[in-house]
Amino acid sequence: MSHRLLSRLFFALLFIAASALWTGASAQFSPKMGASTGSVVTTPRVRAELIAHAPEGVGPGQPLWLGLQITHQPEWHTYWKNPGDSGLPTELTWTLPAGLTAGEIAWPVPHTIRIGTLANHGYEGQVLLPVPVQVGPDFQAPLAGNGTLDVRLRATWLVCRVECIPEEGEFALQLPVRGSTALHATAFAQSQADQPLALVGDGRGGQVRVQGERLQLTVRGLPAAARGQPLALFAETPEVLIPAAVPGKDWTQAWNGDVWTADLPLSPQRGDTPASLPLVLALDQRPADRQAPHAWRTVASVSGTWAAAPRASVSPALAAALAANQAESAPPAAPASAPLGTLLAALVGGLLGGLLLNLMPCVFPVLAIKVLGFAQHGSNRRAQRLAGAAYTAGVVLSFLALGGLLLGLRAAGEQLGWGFQLQSPAVVALLAGLFTLIGLNLAGLFEFGQFVPGRLATLQARHPVGDAFLSGVLAVAIASPCTAPFMGASLGFAVGMPAAQALAVFAALGLGMALPYLAASLVPAVVGWLPRPGPWMATFRRAMAFPMFATVVWLVWVLGQQSGIDGAGALLALLVAGSALVWSLTLRGRTRVVIASVLIAGSAWLIGAIGQNVTKPVESAAQVAADAGSAPSAPHAWQPWSADRAAALLAAGQPVFVDFTAAWCVTCQYNKRTTLVDSNVLADFADRKVALLRADWTRRDPAITAALTQLGRSGVPVYVLYAPGKAPVVLTEILSVAEVRQALATL
Structure with missing residues (x-):
């Protein structure tokens, strides 16, 4: 009775289905989406609520305000309309009934948040972003129903501490048409007091004169409460002033009666000279009376012009931080054809990487099974050649299919890389179940012929080519999360190439992996080294069950990193239940019916009771420690990676070593230990004094994917040493002590 053909056929169908399900599973548990409860969205970092203020009801000419109130967890912040050196402003998209028109956000005055040598403009604690709503003369109040209006809001915001996390939420609010809606009157009144007052008329306002690389700002008409006081300055237009400029050091200010002047440095990233600059001036020390005016807005006219600076003047550290923070909102660029030399280098690298992939630990179980397969053919040279060609076709076509899926999803805007399928707990659980089934079959617990018609049981004998082909599919499935030397750079080039060139690299990778078996099938001397078929093959077959079970142990551990101890425990319970069910199907007669029925019912109950734990997301221990504000105690302790954290450390003059890793990457775990x-x-x-950062890619993370893309990589492991003022040093996939120490010696 054949076991391999049917098991691999089942695997091929299961793997394709699991890969197709990946997008939905990962989107369902995307860490950026908050849990919505109507007008409130909560995340581990903020609580956001849609609120309204209509003191006289909703009607033409009556004041109506809507607003998003954000309450930040300690040390977290969101951003003003000009976020500063990095970040993104909060965006609100409204869906309102006919006759209502939402205005722009009436931004409260921000404060400066410094991280290293960078500075951002934003909000901590609690802030209300109010929006005025105009009620048109054609507004018709509902005559029936409960007399309410359906207000909906989609909001996106970037919340940061040192690391940054994009979040979003869908809000709904039932707004009464008649009667006062004054529950949040105090919050809207305070928000109005937090907004800058406009300086208009009677010579009030400002003028800006350009002098080389600096601006001379003059503001007249500030009230008596501000005169003589030090002021903070915020430019509403990004990249004109330097957000991190330090008062008294990088820029100066002075008073002459009611005239305030400042000498300011131009930003190296400024664009063309505008006709005017909207500016906000605020007291450094806010009055004890929270309702007292403390900030003023002016639109300063600009005299003179400055030379627009090229974008290349952005520092590498800041550019990396900005790119990672804005990775999700940036549209993918159309790939350009690679030069012939680059394409050839990628093809050769893919071929060598695929060849070395056979030496990776995660491929060892397949190596053993293939040895058994070659021995079974004995001296049948034709069967050996056909098996080698079919295995090669299975490997190459599987790499092409996986590469095509990866490229297609990236073209659709997904931030993915090599090994993406194992970032889904659902796929990991399905693979664990499959390998458990194969292990039980190899151990002799059952034969697939016991469960299928006799005609199907002879498929391997009648179609050995199909069996060899599906074994190639199995090899790629197991090897897909691994990265071998030469492979990382080739895949990094491939994902940035046009589809035809990229798929050629994936085909070269598959050809390299299949090359040893193809050579063995074509060269008689290689096959002659293998032992002749005999009774040893039954023992060898059962021994190969244990590498399969070892693979299951690894997959359960991977799931534990993604879904926590509850997820790993639930998967183990389901695997035990499934194994018992398979055993029951090997019984005969009435016993088989009774025991199998009980186990089927028990397995269904178990899936309903604990199955959701398998795909339930859990924060890594490093992230939990970061959210709790704990700092690593050991001098060489690893910290969670973020683009902002890496940029801040580099800006402060500290070297940084980044370990891009994942729990499902066996090579990563080998290097780590x-x-x-x-x-x-x-x-x-x-x-x-090298800062150690670990970028955990076990679950999908667009910021990590963007950082890998910038390094010319598409999978893990990747090890990078950053030093201030120097180009990043990317180390090899299989680390050695000598290589790391040699790289550190250059600091």
Whole structure:
């Protein structure tokens, strides 16, 4: 009775279905989406609520305000309309009944938030972003129903501490038409007091004169309460002034009666000279009376012009932070054809990487099964050649299918990389179930012929080519999360190439992986080294069950990193229940019917009771520690990576070593437990005061994907040493102590 053909056929169908389900599963548990409860959305970092203020009801000519009130967790912040050195402003998209028109956000005065040498403009604690709503003369109040209006809002915001997380929420509010809606009157009154007052008329306002790389600002008409006081300055137009400029050091201010002047540096990233600059001036020390005016807005006319600076003047650290923070909103650029030299290098790298992929630990179970397969053919040279060609076709076509899916999803805007399918807990659980089934079959618990008609049981004998083809599919499925030397750079080039060139690289990768078996099938001397078929093959077959079970242990551990101990425990319980069900189907007669029925009912109950734990997201221990505000105690402790954190450390003059890793990457775990814990390596890190950041890609993370793309990589592991003023140093996929210490010696 054949076991391999049917098991691999089942796997092929299951793997395709699991890959198709990945997009939906990962989107369902996207960390940026809050949990909506109508007018309130909560995330681990903020509580956002849609509120309204209509003191006289809703009608033409009557005041109506809507607003998004954001309450931040300690140390987290969101951004003003000009976020400063990095970040994104909060955006509100309204869906209102006919006759209502929402205006722009009436932004409260921000404050400056400094991270290293960077500075942002934003809000901490609690802030209300109010929006005036105009009620048109043609507005018709509802005559029936409960007399309410359906107000809907879609909001997006970027919330940051050191790391930044894009979040969004859908809000709904039932607004009464008649009667006062004054529950939040105090919040809207305070928000109005927090907005700058306009300086208009009677010579009030400002003028800006351009002098080389600096601006001379003059503002007249400020009230008596502001005169003689130090002021903070915020430009509503981004990239004109330097947000991180320090008062008294980088820019100066002075009073002459009611005239305030300032000498300001131009931003290196400024664009063309505008006709005017909207500016906000605020008291450094806000009055004790929270309702007292403390900020004023002026639109200063500009005299003179400055030379627009090229975008290349942005510092590499800041550019990386901006790119990562805005990765989700940036549209994908159309790939350009790679030069012939680059394409050839990528093809050769893919071929070598695929060849070395056979040496990766995650591929060892397939290597053993293929040895058994070649031995089964004995001296039948034709069967060996056909098996080698079919196996090669299965590997190459599987790489092309996986590469095509990856490129298609990236073209649709998904931030993905190599090994993306194992970022979904659902796919990991399905693979664990499949490998458990294959392991039980190899161990001799059952034969597939017991469950299928006899005609299907002879498929392998009648179609050995199909069996070899599906074994190639299985090999790619197991090897897909691995990255071998040469492979990372080739895949990095591939994802930025046109589809035809990129798929050629994936085909070269598959050809390299299948090359040893193709050579063995074509060269008789290689096959001659293998032992002749005999009784040893039954023992060898059962022994190969244990690498399969070891693979299941690894997959359960991977799921534990994604869904926590509850998810791993639930998966183990389901695997035990499934194994018992398979055993029951090997019984005969009435016993089989009774026991199998009980186990089917029990498995269904178990899936309903704990199945959701398998795909339930859980924050990593590093993220939990970061959210709790805990700092690593050991000098060589790893911290969670973020583009802002890396940029801030580099801007402060500190070298940074980044480990781009994932729980499902076996090579990553090998390096983590060997080279990266070596005492000499850790001592060198400490001596040179290198900050250690770990970018965990176990679950999908667009910021990490964007950072890998900038480095010319599409999968993990990737190890990068950053030093201020130097180009990043990308180390090899399989780390050695000597390589890391040599890189550190250049600091």
